[in-house]
Amino acid sequence: MIAPGAWTPVAVVLLPFLAAAAGLLLTRRPWRATPPGAVDRHAYWRASLIATLPTAISMVLAVWLFAYVWHYAPPAVTPPGASAWNDRTCVITATLPFTVDTGGIPITVGLRVDPLAALLAVLVTVVALAVQIYSVGYMRDEPRYPSYSAFISLFTSAMLLVVHAGDLLILYVGWEVMGLCSYLLIGHWWEDRANSRAAVKAFLVTRLGDVGFLFGLFTLGVAAGSFRVDEVIARAPYLPTPVLVAATMLILLGVAGKSAQAPLHTWLPDAMAGPTPISALIHAATMVAAGIFVVARLFPAFLPARPTLDLLAVIASLGMLGAALAALAQDDLKRVLAYSTISQLAYMAGGLAAGSDLTAIFHLVTHGAFKALLFLCAGAVIHAVGSNLMSDMGGLRRSMTITFPAMTIGLAALAGLPPTSGFFSKDAVLAAIEHSTGGHVLTDAAAWLLYGCALLTVAVTGAYATRLWLRTFFGASRVHNVGLPEPEPGVAHVYDGREAPPSMLLPIGALAVPALLLGFGGTELLEWPSAVTSVLVALLGAGVVYAAWRADPAADPARVLGPLRAPCEAAFHVDAVYRRLFVTPVLWLAGVVARADDTVVDGAVRGSGRLTLAASGALRRVQTGNAQLYLTGVLTGVLILVVAAVVLG
Numbered sequence: 001m002i003a004p005g006a007w008t009p010v011a012v013v014l015l016p017f018l019a020a021a022a023g024l025l026l027t028r029r030p031w032r033a034t035p036p037g038a039v040d041r042h043a044y045w046r047a048s049l050i051a052t053l054p055t056a057i058s059m060v061l062a063v064w065l066f067a068y069v070w071h072y073a074p075p076a077v078t079p080p081g082a083s084a085w086n087d088r089t090c091v092i093t094a095t096l097p098f099t100v101d102t103g104g105i106p107i108t109v110g111l112r113v114d115p116l117a118a119l120l121a122v123l124v125t126v127v128a129l130a131v132q133i134y135s136v137g138y139m140r141d142e143p144r145y146p147s148y149s150a151f152i153s154l155f156t157s158a159m160l161l162v163v164h165a166g167d168l169l170i171l172y173v174g175w176e177v178m179g180l181c182s183y184l185l186i187g188h189w190w191e192d193r194a195n196s197r198a199a200v201k202a203f204l205v206t207r208l209g210d211v212g213f214l215f216g217l218f219t220l221g222v223a224a225g226s227f228r229v230d231e232v233i234a235r236a237p238y239l240p241t242p243v244l245v246a247a248t249m250l251i252l253l254g255v256a257g258k259s260a261q262a263p264l265h266t267w268l269p270d271a272m273a274g275p276t277p278i279s280a281l282i283h284a285a286t287m288v289a290a291g292i293f294v295v296a297r298l299f300p301a302f303l304p305a306r307p308t309l310d311l312l313a314v315i316a317s318l319g320m321l322g323a324a325l326a327a328l329a330q331d332d333l334k335r336v337l338a339y340s341t342i343s344q345l346a347y348m349a350g351g352l353a354a355g356s357d358l359t360a361i362f363h364l365v366t367h368g369a370f371k372a373l374l375f376l377c378a379g380a381v382i383h384a385v386g387s388n389l390m391s392d393m394g395g396l397r398r399s400m401t402i403t404f405p406a407m408t409i410g411l412a413a414l415a416g417l418p419p420t421s422g423f424f425s426k427d428a429v430l431a432a433i434e435h436s437t438g439g440h441v442l443t444d445a446a447a448w449l450l451y452g453c454a455l456l457t458v459a460v461t462g463a464y465a466t467r468l469w470l471r472t473f474f475g476a477s478r479v480h481n482v483g484l485p486e487p488e489p490g491v492a493h494v495y496d497g498r499e500a501p502p503s504m505l506l507p508i509g510a511l512a513v514p515a516l517l518l519g520f521g522g523t524e525l526l527e528w529p530s531a532v533t534s535v536l537v538a539l540l541g542a543g544v545v546y547a548a549w550r551a552d553p554a555a556d557p558a559r560v561l562g563p564l565r566a567p568c569e570a571a572f573h574v575d576a577v578y579r580r581l582f583v584t585p586v587l588w589l590a591g592v593v594a595r596a597d598d599t600v601v602d603g604a605v606r607g608s609g610r611l612t613l614a615a616s617g618a619l620r621r622v623q624t625g626n627a628q629l630y631l632t633g634v635l636t637g638v639l640i641l642v643v644a645a646v647v648l649g
Helices: 007-026 041-072 115-138 145-164 168-186 191-224 229-237 241-258 267-274 276-283 287-297 306-329 334-351 359-384 404-415 420-440 444-471 502-525 528-551 557-569 571-622 629-648
Strands: 092-100 109-115
Touching: 007 041, 007 092, 007 109, 007 115, 007 145, 041 115, 041 145, 041 420, 092 287, 092 334, 109 145, 109 168, 109 267, 115 145, 115 276, 115 287, 115 359, 115 502, 145 168, 145 276, 168 191, 168 229, 168 241, 168 267, 168 276, 168 287, 168 359, 191 229, 191 267, 191 404, 191 571, 241 287, 241 306, 267 276, 267 334, 276 287, 276 334, 287 334, 287 359, 287 404, 306 334, 306 420, 306 444, 306 557, 306 571, 334 359, 359 404, 359 420, 359 502, 404 420, 404 444, 404 502, 404 557, 420 502, 444 557, 557 571
Parallel strands: none
Antiparallel strands: 092 109
């Protein structure tokens, strides 16, 4: 096999960045006037070419790196409590010929390629390319498509920098650029107040977590005496446990923000306000995957920090079950998938807490494939129906003959049904969690809580995946307002949607293949007793929803939740609690400050102005411009002085 050079990972990261720069600089021509709101077709096609071609080349290079690295240093199956990824050899290192001198620990500007980085780079580039191609059709009538596609390229480059970074602070640069890109893309349609609010919320919540993340990286790097990833990984097991606990707890705060885990998960469902392809990118391959990746990358630092793993287990337990219940009650198709993402990421966090970074990353990769597929299929459905609500859908399997089987594969993978990829990866995580109940990695209480919630979540996942499938594709059509001409009087007309254009169907078909077959690459991780249990539990949840739907196909099967439906639909009112605890006091304090500013600061300014006006008014009376008054004043003054001299003399 031809060995890639040190330039290869640099090109993988740099090509999408150059595409972003070119997309922002070269897609507009000031001498070609375009009416406001109109689409500049020349800029549109130029932007689509600039967006897709460099990403495609980056994907080819990433696949080349992956094939080479996995040929010479494949990850080994390790028992829980050992790092499967970081014990492997770093095959390729690309260090630029300079470091940043900070006066203390230097920052090394460089990239590294090992099995973990190579695998994640393939996931990122494949999904990013699928999203770029899909967006060519989805955003065809969008006047701001050039900037949109450029920001996707920048987002891709930032995630690739996180994946390949050889220094923790270089990783942090990519981490923060992703936060900026998410803000710009979620708020792409900023004219809608809900979109701009969602973008600001995502930015602020993730920034809150990033404060802890940065301090955690500083703590870990200073304790290890280096910010180089290789050296931190090698020295972490020998650092004092209190230092590791403090550092990993702080890092976990940033992970909770980026990967939308409790208590910083509330931004992700609102992020559905952005374009659907962005949801696929954020939820599958970039933003939310970054947190799980960082824990796996620094796993040797987390393993000795048992309190951190216990906390991660509790967070994962609450997140996976709570988000799954919330997904079961949503009517918005994209919000169902958003809460599903929170739940599945919690599964990965549970695998990490159980001490198995191999199964967590395995599920991260398969989830990236089938969740990107689900979001792109959801975009095709919304494109056809003109609504996000499942109550406006139904019967679409008759007309969406490509989207329907593709989404069926994605939902089966989400539910963990064989032979899809999700069956292999989810059951591998569940088996790792089951093994953690032996007390080797977690305390018994945390391990049993995690295992119990994981099994319940399997049932709820099967339930909401089945509900989405039935409500969208089966039963009578509830499609309205599709932009078609009104039928002639007296002629019955039922429209069941229309299939997406080829530019949208191509990535859907391409992603359906790994969503179906990718799991066979991890058959050695499958444990049949756990797998059989998982499938039976998922089928139980699916069966309950199917029975409810058969009893009344026109009604929502979410009624099986009974009195829990309202709190589940409101996601257990976490947003309302945060508003009462944090937003309302801050707004009240802002009002107090505003009143104090108006009374004290502005009052002092206004008072000084009034004093100046009063003094100038008094002075103005003296300066009348009347010469007789001036002469009278002078004579009066002289007379007073003469009288004073005579009297006092």
